[in-house]
Amino acid sequence: MSEKNEFKWGMVVDTDRCTGCQACVIACQAENNVSLNTEDRFHQRRAIEWIRIERYWEGEYPNVKAKFLPVLCQHCENAPCEPVCPVFATYHNNEGLNVQVYNRCVGTRYCANNDPYQVRFFNFWEPQWPKTLENQLNPDVTVRTRGIMEKCTFCVQRISRKQRELKNEGRDLVDGELKPACVQTCPTDALVFGNLKDPKSKVAKMAKGSRHYRLLESLGTEPNVIYLKKVEENV
């Protein structure tokens, strides 16, 4: 399937639509077996959120405005985190994903240092859930042990399941039928996921709009996550 290399997964984040509701964060935690971020872990600065909402305050009270910026792994084409790994635990696959191979990881944490977006997380502790929550773990996703790195995978388990489905049914992907958990959950459709190689897909069209930009463009990492600028109403 991937020989023809017909996929290049990408996401468009429309910051104009984002309300900062954090539903994507919760959905991601549930889908990907991310361990619970207790108060303790936040204080230790060791919380794990594969997607997070950055909040910027603008203006002086009473004219304060909040701006939200959902940040997840940018799946860069020239990902700085990849070449520094000594054991190939992270590399770029031919569908444009920056993948993390948990088995190979020895935990040098070098990738986290060379990650300009702060979207890589280290398991300082063994992940734990309250007894009641153990049954809700997603069977498709590995539970990561302590001592290794993890990060957003664009819900790679959903991608591969869908690809198997397509192969069995012998059909092409319909735009919009494949959604990572965060996209699925977003109430305002601020997150859009799809195949950037398909010029008719929604992501490809949105990515070409006039409002697009990418995070830290001057670093030349060429992310596959494209942001759309906020529209200023009072200008």
Next chain:
Amino acid sequence: MTTFIPKRSLLGLFSTADGAADAVEGLQDQDFDDKDFEIMSGTPYPEGAFGEKTTNHRLYVFPFIGAALGFAVAILLTTATQVSYPLVTGGKPILSIPPMAIITYEGTMLGAIIFTVLGIIFESRLPRPKLGLYDERITAGYVGILVTTTEDRFKTAKEILTKAGAEDIKEGEPD
């Protein structure tokens, strides 16, 4: 092939380097070849100080061989590991020359150094399983002169050593 002539060894011990130098001079006067006697000292005297002929060595060949070997192995290893499982990382080419240069450099230097050390040991005619005729006073400041010669010249050698002031003379079989 010459017929085998039995030889005997003789070790003269000198408390001063001057005496040993006299002995070397005496031996050379009596047409003893440089191969017939060896000087042993616990102190590195400057080259040629005893008037001995300096020997040639081929030590400088070793680092080059080692460097070539190390270079080849390192190039092979870096190329093979990248090509055999081509994973793209960070948009860098599969055969990335600068990192290869770094590792190849280390490999080259490692090869050169290991071979140099082997060369030093080999060219010093070491390791030597048996010490042969030897005296422990040599490392405590004495200079020893080991003469290995045929029976007929044995006496001459002994005379020279005694005349030069050898404190002690040991006899033994050559190894």
Next chain:
Amino acid sequence: MSRVRQQELHSLLELPRPTSQEINDDILGPTVTIGPQFKTAVGGLGIIVALGVAGFILKAADGFDDRTNWGYYAAVFAFLFTTCQGALLVSITMRMAKTHWRRPLARVSELFAIVGFFNLLVFLPLLWTIPIADERQSIWFEWPWGAPRVMDALAMIFLVINGLALLWASSIPDLALYGKRYGGTRGAIARFLSTGWNGTPIQWKILKAGQGILGGLYWVFLIGVHFMLSSDFAMSMVPGWVDAIFPAFQALSGLQSAVATTMVALYLVRRFGRHDQYIYMEPFWALSKILLGLTLLWFYFWFAGFITFWYGRKPIEINVLQLLMIGPYRVAFYLAIFLTFVVPFLILMWNWVRRTPGGPTLASAVILVGTFMDKIRLYVGAYSFTDQELTDAFHHESAFVDEVLPATGPLIPSFFQTNWPDGSDILVIAGGLAMPFFIYLLATKFIPVISIWETKEGYLLSGVKTVLRRRYLVLAKPD
């Protein structure tokens, strides 16, 4: 003493030991006589230097506004600065390290201080070609207007004064000798400069301490000037070129070419100055080992900068690499790396080559050509940007939030083009390269090209000792 060619004589051990009077005769003799060979050389070089001056006038007539016109001029200046003004370091360092083989080459390298003075004249017009705009990256941050121009000029002037003072301090005893022996204008000048030196112990002590202090200062100044020049005249002229190793790399390249310059000069003095009696082989051997080390370091410094940019892969870094390596200046770049590193390394790595006078000199000459190519690559490259492009690019990259950036296209447009030398450039290059030879030749007729007092001191402090059965050189180490 007969003047035999003593090619083979390697160290003081084998050399005959002349008396003090013989040393005076041998070294001072050629200083005062002017032969036909000398006249031809000076005349020919003088004409080329005059052509160079004409080239400069042609350029100046076009004004200083078009920076691209001055690229080669800047490269020539930078080359003379690295080679000739660095050359003094060889004698300074070796005197500090108390090496005994420095004696034949001490004055040879110090005489370059005079060339440095003329290089200052070459430098001053360049000040008008660098932008004073405060809105670009520079080491001067918030300093008032024109800081680079004023500070660079001051630093250069101090450096030249320091060099001349050092030359003067180290040649006082010889000048006194010269003044005593010869009359005429030159003798009178020498007498004046020697300020009544008569060599009392206290005078010697002060002289040596003075040389030490001036030498230390020269090191500091030279490194400082390298730092200022390389940031004001090269880095700050290329948008986004932030390369912390560059000043150090330039200083190192300066050391390498300083040794190379000294070696070439030493060879020429030995060959044409009829001084092979006093310039024995050991300086070549010892210097060539240092040169080999510096050559390796040259590549190391270059690689340290290169790999950081290559691995970082920021667009701005890729652009700088492209401009200097695979862009329009690639010919100069590959020549530079070939001639400053590959060829000299292949020559100098052989011990038997290093023990001849010709081998190291050849390597040195190659290094000098390579250094010149390197300067062309860096300075002509840097001089191909206009003021407007610099300020634009600076504001561009320092923007905090990247939202404002366009999503496509490189940050710096590739507006640089190949800039081949035109007529006036060629004149300037020829004149500039002939200048040090011209000045140096003239200078040898005023100051003995071999330090008489250091040579005598060398004979005093060395001797021959027999250990057991062989003769060895013995070196005395006072204090």
Next chain:
Amino acid sequence: MQERVHLTDKQINDDLLIGVETHPRWWFIAVGFLAIMVATAGGAFGYMINQGLGVTGLNRPVMWGFFITNFVFWVGISHAGVMISSILRLSQAEWRRPVTRAAEVLTIVALMTAMLFPLMHTGRPWRIMYWVFPYDFARGIWPNIRSPLVWDPSAIFTYLISASLFVFVALIPDLAVLRDRSTGPRKQIYGVLSLGWRGTPRQWRLQAIAGILLSALILPVFVSVHSIVSWDFGMTMAVSSWHSTIMAPYFVIGAVHSGVSAVVTVMILLRWAFKWEKYIRPEHLDGLGKLLVVVGTTWFYFFILEFLFGLYSQEAAEVSLRNLLIYQWPWNFMFFIFLATAFFIPIPMWLFRGVRRSVILMLLTSILVNIGMWLERFLIIVPGLTRKADFTFVWGTYRPSIIEIILVAASFAFVTLMILLFSKVFPLIPLFDQKEGKVLEATTRIGRRDVPSIVREE
């Protein structure tokens, strides 16, 4: 000026083998005490493996902390040996003689200690094999040679092997002395190790060439090792204060600065422990002091370049880092201590001959330098990470945990322990080098003064 001490070969043997041949009580007490410290650290390490790296003070974004700092520090110290013995051998400096072996041993020991720290610092140390060795563990994956973390082991192993061989080659003649002086099973072991050395002119000549040739070959390795360590940081474009081209030479010269200072410390301690006043004399400290002035000043020049060029581009992350270092407690305090101890106190002091020749002052200043240089590494690594991210609110800080402090402290104990153990088996000052120095001594009479001189071999 060189002081002349007259000693016979026998006396040199007796004096310099004192560590091997006598068994003072302080040695056993020291070794026992240090072993307890190392064992404690082993316990701490076990606890860390059992619990996970959560027991350290590391966090997001400060993913590298004390362990990596200490790794860089010890790799730095390891640069002393080769620096001293190679440079001084190549430049025929006479005062190198008593310094070389101890410096080389310090190199090996420090390097072994340094290698432990990246291992401790990984999340899963038991899986480290397929990081370090190019061995295909049936999974088709080899180390990623594009990663600076693979350059590291290649350089460090090369350096460790080279330095060990270097020490061994120079040890052979001394092993022969030990062979001749010892009895019983020790004689057998030393006999095997000394390879049947007899001290013929050919062997001595090769020994001399070996010193020079190996020095010349190890020097380029030595430069590459710390450069590669620096590139762990320099390649990291996401941490803009690390991403500087100056890193390689800056680290190398800094390593030499701290390494040579460590050699001074070790020499003085040895002089005191083994009563080697006749061998480690003020003139040697004088020479090392002069060398340190040059090295320290060069290091400071690179430091200025590094500091200034962070500001040159006027990038937000770099400026905020400099703000942190200069204005914010406790970073400014550490920064001040670092500058004072690594440069502003020792270097001006070493300009004075009296200080260079004073044993106690040299001991104090050399320890100061290493306090400063440890802080230097810390201040390069950690603040860079705390101010790493450009647009997010994850500027963090770092405080080491007790586990990290124990392990770092134990590394010093481990190095001391290893040197003490070495001194029990091998001489820490080369015997034959001392004897050679005696042979090459001469005196030249100039006027009314006898000037100490040296016989120069070609």
